Amino acid sequence: MKFVINFIALACWTSAAMAAPIQVYYEEEPSRAQIVKDIFIESYQIPEDLIDLKRITNCDELKEKGKLDLCLNNNGDLLIVSVDRVFISESLKIFQAP
Numbered sequence: 897m898k899f900v901i902n903f904i905a906l907a908c909w910t911s912a913a914m915a916a917p918i919q920v921y922y923e924e925e926p927s928r929a930q931i932v933k934d935i936f937i938e939s940y941q942i943p944e945d946l947i948d949l950k951r952i953t954n955c956d957e958l959k960e961k962g963k964l965d966l967c968l969n970n971n972g973d974l975l976i977v978s979v980d981r982v983f984i985s986e987s988l989k990i991f992q993a994p
Contacts, residue, residue, distance in 0.1 A: 916948040917963035917983065923955060923970050932968060940991050963987075 918936065922929035929949045936942045952958060955967035958977050964984065965977035 915962075915980060916946050917946040917987070918961065919950060919962050920947060920963045921950050921952045921955065921965065921967040921977070923952060923968065925970075926951065927929070927970070928972060929968050930940075931967065932974065940988075942988070942991050 904942050919930050920932050926949065933944075933949060936947055937944055952967070955969045955975050955977075958965070958967055961978050963980045965979075967975045967977050971977060
């Protein structure tokens with residue numbers, strides 16, 4: 897019983913500590929960022945839980961170093977902020993490419 901309680905506590909702590917590995921930042925239009933997220937979900941079958949949308953003031957000031965960070969600026973350009981190529985090739989390869 898003690899093992900089960902410890903396991904549940906560890907699982908809750910781990911899920912709270914982990915952030916989504918794919919971050920889609922946007923400057924103003926959340927609807928366009930949602931379209932990018934929908935493409936990942938529908939075309940590549942990447943689970944929704946792995947993708948977060950976040951509003952920022954300026955893509956040029958973003959210095960994140962996550963697994964895959966993208967930024968959608970006011971012009972509608974999708975910019976790559978950071979890419980962990982090992983993560984892409986090893987972890988995301990299980991998902992379907994269009």
